[in-house]
Amino acid sequence: MESRSIVVKGARVHNLQNVDIELPEGELVCFTGVSGSGKSSMAFDTIYAEGQRRYVESLSAYARQFLGQLEKPDVDSITGLSPTVSIEQKAAGRNPRSTVGTMTEIYDYLRVLFARVGEPHCVACGTPIGSQTRDGIVDRILSLPKGTRFSVLAPIVQGRKGEYQDLFEDLQRQGYIRARVDGRTVLLTQTPNLERHIRHDIEVIIDRLVAKPEFRARIGEAVDSALRLSEGTLLVSPEDGEDLLVSARFSCPSCGLSATPPSPQLFSFNGPQGMCPTCRGIGKHVRMDERLAVPHLEKSVAQGAVAPLGVPRNRWKMHYYEGVLRRHKCDLDTPWKKIPARGRRELLRGVKARIELEWKRRNGSIYRHQGRFEGILPPLEQRYVESASGSVRKRLGAYMLEGPCSDCEGARLKSEARSVLIGGKSLPDVARMTVEDAHEFFADLALSETNQTIAEDALKEICGRLVFLLDVGLNYLSLDRTAPTLSGGESQRIRLASQIGSGLVGVTYVLDEPSIGLHHRDNNRLLDALCRLRDAGNRVIVVEHDEDTMRRADRIVDFGPGPGQLGGQLVVDGTWKQVARSKASVTGAYLSGRCKIGVPLSRRTAEKWLTIRGAQHNNLQNVTVKLPLSVMSCVTGVSGSGKSSLITDILHEALARDLNRAETHPGDHKVIDGVENLDKVIEIDQQPIGRTPRSNPATYTGAFGPIRTLYSELAESRVRGYKAGRFSFNVKGGR
Structure with a gap:
């Protein structure tokens, strides 16, 4: 029987020195070793890269031209490789339209849920909206000022792409003469050539009338024709005034205001049918x-x-x-x-x-x-x-x-979408909830028997994905939290939760330190999620330094013994107990307790302090904190407890404004005492330093500048007239 193990022979990527390794199927494997020992080179640059390359090569030539040619890893052979998925520790992107809800597809199911079982309410008075009779529509039209000239239109195309020449010809055969296309009235015999890739609005002009009681019968005939043609909706367009939308299905019984029937598109802040017109769906x-x-x-x-x-x-x-x-x-x-x-x-x-x-x-x-x-x-x-x-x-x-936004107050959706409720909550209300609160809300949600049947599938998917987010320790995130505000670890765990929810089998998952930034209280829940991914029939490879992860792994592959040129070798391969007994493994020395991180015998004392008073940003509750200066301080707490809100959003923003003259806006607080004891502030965050191939550690740290100056001062450089720029690969004279 053919082996289902991944067998790598002669891996030489980066500093790997002809490494051979075998990874059986259905195991949680932990790659360990000191930084720079070759863990990521094996996991990502060899196993994952070869899996991606083979997948791309299996596609058609037409598809490959859009993906580019992937370089083959420097390895003798890799056999038994299954489809590979990488879940790296990187930011989720800078798009403010991407949120926790959209990244996990929870928001997509919420849109379907609210469109199918949500109860529409009037945006003006809050009354539940019901159907409107034909006579009620006629009375609503006759309530216009007497003598008002208006047209009755049937909206048949709303925000859809296409040319619609066949539609115009069909309307002519039915006897209609005029239509309003993208806000402009045209004769159906002289319809414009529409761009097929642009969204269009087409309304058929049924009749042009005057608001007088003696025209009631004719108005009724126009209403019947419009409702029949547009399947229950019509527009009343006065000559001097805004269009009035009237629906036979959705209208307010109190004020007569009509609304469009809820659809999933109405709840999308990325489309014109649902986004707030003021902020364009950004909030x-x-x-x-x-x-x-x-x-x-x-x-x-x-x-x-x-x-x-x-x-x-x-x-x-x-x-x-x-x-x-x-x-x-x-x-x-x-x-x-x-x-x-x-x-x-x-x-x-x-x-x-x-x-x-x-x-x-x-x-x-x-x-x-x-x-x-x-x-x-x-x-x-x-x-x-x-x-x-x-x-x-x-x-x-x-x-x-x-x-x-002054109109939607950050909800991103137009007023019609915000007025559809389930259990007394609108979709933006649910999106503002934390994952934990949203799970409790849907677990306790009571629907009628009919609505429960309709919503069963959507509720199952929503609750399932919320449970996966809870399992990876993200219970504190709100569903409307935007992607740019997430840390690298949070983004990685969100992608991990999405993969668990996808239900894939027979896949090799490669993860990069999933426990980083996670409090030890939530570590077991994360490891349970990884084991669940393994038990579903997948192979899970984790590059990790966390001790709990090593002890839960089925196997540990330790690289080393040192970093860079001193590493790239397979030191030990086995269970954590076997690694702990290995004398050659640095990781094993710490696992067994032979090596420990020493605690200083004496600590520095602070003479000056920085005091943050009355911090109330996000979930901080009027907190006052004293931070010592001239010492290293550590701010800790469980995930979502307010650490970043205090240090990043308040302290750093305030110091950058006061010391660096930056145009920042600190979080809500009263005052910060002791700023006069500092002269500048520097933030070192998790953002990558850049993606340009011209940047390297020497140029980024500024070390390359003195080196170029030194070479320019050599005797031969002076004879030839070489300046420092001559030794730069970023300018014409040097590269």
Whole structure:
């Protein structure tokens, strides 16, 4: 019978020295050794790389041209290799649209769940939305001001790609004359040639009418035709006004407002049907901070209280400012601090309704009229976004801050999607929950018998994936946590949870230190997840330094004995007890207790302190912490306890602002005492140092600069006129 083991012979990748190794199927194997001993060279650059290369070679020539040619590892032979999957310790990406929910596909199932069993509510009054009768729709249309001219339209294509020439011809055969295509009215005999790769909206114009009681029968016929053509939805488009969406299936019984039937697309913040129109589904947008925009409260508007506006000179705009202030019994000379809060808000952000205005002509007469005021700041924000001038963006950028969207408040979805509830919670409410809270919510969710049957499959997938996240120690993450804010270890464990949920069998998984950043309290849950992956019929290879992982592994393959050129050899291969007995293994010496990390006999004492007072950022609850200076301090706690919130989001951001003059925005806290004892702050995080092939340790650390200078000062270099740049491979004269 053919062996199912992976057999590697003569591996020479990087510092590996003709290493032979055999890995049986269905084992949890731990690669250990000192840093630089060759563990990753064997696991990732040999076994995983060869598995990927063979997979790519099995594809068609057409597919391979998009993937590129993968280099064959320097190895004599590899046999018994199954499909390989790498779960490396790297950031999840910089895309703010990617979240924990989307990475694990939980959000996709939530969209289906809310579309199928969610209860729509009116966005205006919160009343549950039900179906609307044909006569009710006619009454709703006749409630328009008498004499209003309007058109009845049937929406048949909404946000879909295609050319639709056959559709236009079919509508002509049915007797229709006009349609509105992408907001423009056209004759069906003269329809435009639509771009097939662009999304289009097509509404058929059923009839053009006037809102009068004597036209009730004709309006009813138009409603019947529109509902039949568009399967239950129609648009009423007045000549002077916004379109009114009316549905025979979903409308508010209180205020008559209609809504589109829920669909999975409605709950996607990456598509136009569901995303918030203000922030485009990001949940945040850049807007002017009112505290920065009005730094001097004792000044009046006429004196330049609004800093980005300065002293107003435009008389036409000033009469709008006067109209707003007059509503609150103030004028342009009133100090800002004496203007009521509502008046300040209206002046900066605008007034929805029309306001009374007085324009003083140069001859002394007064022209009284009504107008809409959009506010002082929105036009400046728009100018900042659209301007190509660096000086304009720099001047206005000093007042800009990134904050939650003013419309969706960070929920990312439009109001219709936020108004669909399950168990009293909207989809954004569920996404804001932690993994642990979401699991409890769905475990206790009570649905009707019919809805339970409909939601059974979606609930099973959601709960299963939440359990996998709990198993890898990520119970503290919220489902809407964005990918750029995740650490490398968290991203790796999320991908591990996704792989456990995929149910693949016969795969070789290669993991890079999955326990890094994980509290020892959660280590057993992570190891149980790895064992579950192994027991499903997979081979699991873990590159790890963690002692608990070594003791739980079926086998340990120890590389060494030293780093770099001193390593690259297979020191010992066996159980952890066999490795512990090996005299040649450095790892075994620490496993057996022969070597230990010594505890210092005496410790340094601090004379100066840094005190953070009243920290309330994220989950911190009014914490006050004293940190000693001139000593090494360690901030610990279980995952999600608030360590990064305190040190990274508050302390580093505040010190970078005060010492390095960086434009940062620290988390919520009262004050930090002792900053005067420091002169600068440096952050060393988990982000990679760069991806350019021209960078190496010597260039990154700056050591290459003095070396080039030394060579340029040699006698022969001076004779030839060589400068330091001559010895750089990044400039034309040196490379």
